[in-house]
Amino acid sequence: MTDIVAIIVSGLVYGSIYGLVAIGMTLIYGTLRILDMSQGSMVVIGGYVGWWALTENGFNPIVALVLAFAAAFVVGTGSELISVQPLLKRRHEVDFEMVTFITTFAVGIMITNISLQHFGPEQRDVPSIIGGNLEIYHGVSITYHEIAMAVTSVILMAALGLFLARTRWGFAIRAVAQDLTAARSLGVPVNRLYPMTMGLASALAGVGGVFLGALYFASPTAGDLPLLQALIVVVLGGLGSLTGTLYAAYLVGLMQAFCEVKIGTTWTLPILYTAILIILIIRPYGLKGSPTEARL
């Protein structure tokens, strides 16, 4: 029983943070048909902003989260402007998905190595957002930091859902996801929408970076693992399906928690990847994905 509670609790916590990082990738893929490989480095940026704001300057955690959101938004927008915007005019001449996969990957390499050059390879401590922990069930406890992480992730994901469903910009993003040409002919400013969508997705990953920085550390390679896990989540959920991503995030979170409690940490990723291999063989478009175009 203790094990089951522990698995469920940490599964939900992991699931929330995976959802936060992965939902940005899904949003970008669903609207822009770009698998953004620079999302991992947005986690790095969030981690460094958290370190700078909390450890170096002792700001309020909420200020740190807002700063991380803003910084990752700016970098994400810039990343779109250099890695995707020049290709937009030629999107039918090139294999757009593959080429942007490579260019965003290149941006990720650059951000990782610029931060390596600037901050050095050592790991920086990021303090918890809130200290202390809460005992839930005999011996099973959860830190307030993890609760804050899960709650913030859920709030942000809900906010994203409302943004897409209710606001003008949200309508525009969904219109682009459904039919780029039609959206453009109806006056949607596609050239401004692309950077904004990518900035928004990056900002979510940046907020995730502050929380993850406190769980692990802030370092130039801190984004690699979240990127790999977000890839698992988005593939499992079906690229471009927001609800599928949510299911997959919690499923992967629970699977990881189960592996860690029952089997051991070293085998977690191989088991997750094997699960992905099997699911992709049975369902080539993920759990909720479909071969059709727009899915947001």
Add this chain to the structure above:
Amino acid sequence: VTGALGQLTIGRWMAIIIACALAAVFPLVYTDPYYMTIIVTAEVILILNISWNFVLGMAGVWNFGQLAIYALGAYGAGWLMLHETWIPTMVAIALGGVFAAVISVLLAFPTLRLFGIYTSLLTFSFAQVVQYVALNNPKNLTGGSYGFPTVPGVFSTASQESYLRAYYWLFAVVIVVACFFVAWLQQSHLGIALRSVRDAPGYTAARGVNPRSVRVVAFGLSGFLAGVAGGFYLAFEQSFTTSQMGLTPMSIYVTMLVIGGLGTVFGPLIGTAIVTVIQTILIDYPGWQLTILGATLLVIVIFVPGGIVGLISRINSRLTSWVAEGNRQSG
């Protein structure tokens, strides 16, 4: 005869032969061990890149699992070198290649069910699984993060100078053979089938070519060469660590292929040479090294699609038509 072999005029044959001869006498003249080690390592990576370019560029399957195949070739060959010492080392390396080819074919079946970006994600996942399993060192097979236990390699008794020279020649021969094989393959039935499956899958299938079987053959050939490259790496470095199949080497090799020109015979050659030179110049600034490589990759993909080989052939054809125009006007 079409493709790269068909374009070989007598002048180009002469150029290739002269280049090979120059490459062959090079280590007799130049003996600096530091740079020779870099060059020989680059040769191994070039063999790997030729194999990867074959499946990535020519077959057009976005396979990001090639480094795992390469590593499996190294581990397979290494296991034979350590435990079945009666097998000659070169045979062990070839058997490692066969092992890698088998794994590659097995990987091909689920991979070819998928399309586009899912292909790269699946193969990437495969590479991650292999890396994590190797890192966890099951039954002491891989040496984990400490690297594979030391193996004798091929020329272990030679002095350092002749050791480097021998490996240099061995790898150079393999590279030349592989280049000619790929060039020949390009204009063979298989190569034509591969390219048409890449460019027009529906039409090709309608004309009676089975897209899956030609691609499985491509995976097998490419996997064999990658596995042999892994065995060579192990034999030359006398060790193999899991960091060899990490994200960083992968991004460097992808950069090499894209800069040189995906799907061309000479692309890997040029790309590997350029990137190795950049890396060697910036060896003291590891942060800048990859930043500059990333920027180069970005610029090439956006502004020079087709890489350097594509650029050269475009300039070449423009020059030819310009000369032809001049001839028409004067005549």
